[in-house]
Amino acid sequence: MHTGGSGSGGDGNCGANNAALxxxxTASSVQDNDASYSAPYAVDGSSVTRWSSAYADPQWLQVDLGASLPVCKVVLRWENAFASAFQIQVSDNGSTWNPISATTAGIAGRQTLNVSGTGxxxxxxxxxxxxxxxxxLWEFEVYTVxxxxxxIPRRLRSPRRATARG
Structure with missing residues (x-):
């Protein structure tokens, strides 16, 4: 089952660049509060690292794409601990979410969803x-029209204070 979203996508013009890479x-939780399972590992391009959540429902993993982008496809690379039911949601502000896909038929391994939404x-x-x-999730991939x-610009480090040498 897919639910509606805004924008265009899934129309054959879906690109090949992973916009989430x-x-x-960030995520709602991390398994056992172990940093080696934290959210950035779901978008690092590696097949040997992953995000893992606490053992409870609901849970979420979100990515800041850096700009409002027209999303046309999401690829979820699940570990054996996968979602049987989930939504893909987009947002312009990171707090108000709009579902662009919903399923109650999740599968382990690679799950590809053609979606249409902007955020x-x-x-x-x-x-x-x-x-x-x-x-x-081994990887959470997002493809755009x-x-x-x-x-996303990297944060600049604060300059060090000059110290007097004498």
Whole structure:
């Protein structure tokens, strides 16, 4: 089951660039509060690291795409601890969410969803786990109409104070 969203997508012009790769990611929880399972590992491009959540429902993983982008496809690379029911949601502000896809037929492994929605933020909002464990994603990939991506400027470090040497 898919629900409506805004924008255009899934129309054959879906690009090949993963707009989420390397972008800031946050999550509702991390398995056992272990930083080696934290959200950024779901968008690092590695097949050996992952985000894993606490063993409870609901849970979410969100990515800041850096700009409002027209999303046309999401690829979820689930570990064996996957969502049996979840939504893909987009937001312009990271607090008000609009569902662009919903399913009650999640599967382990690679799950590809053709979607249509526009937002700066995108998240997987898990409502039911398929196992007793939490949710676990090797990768959360996001593709946009025309393959557009945005760059998020890195934070500048504060300059060090000059110290007097004498």
């Amino acid at each position: 390397g972008h800031p990611a 700066r933020y995108i998240r997987m909002y898990g409502t039911a786990r398929a196992t007793a464990y939490g949710y676990a 025309g393959g557009v991506t945005a760059t």
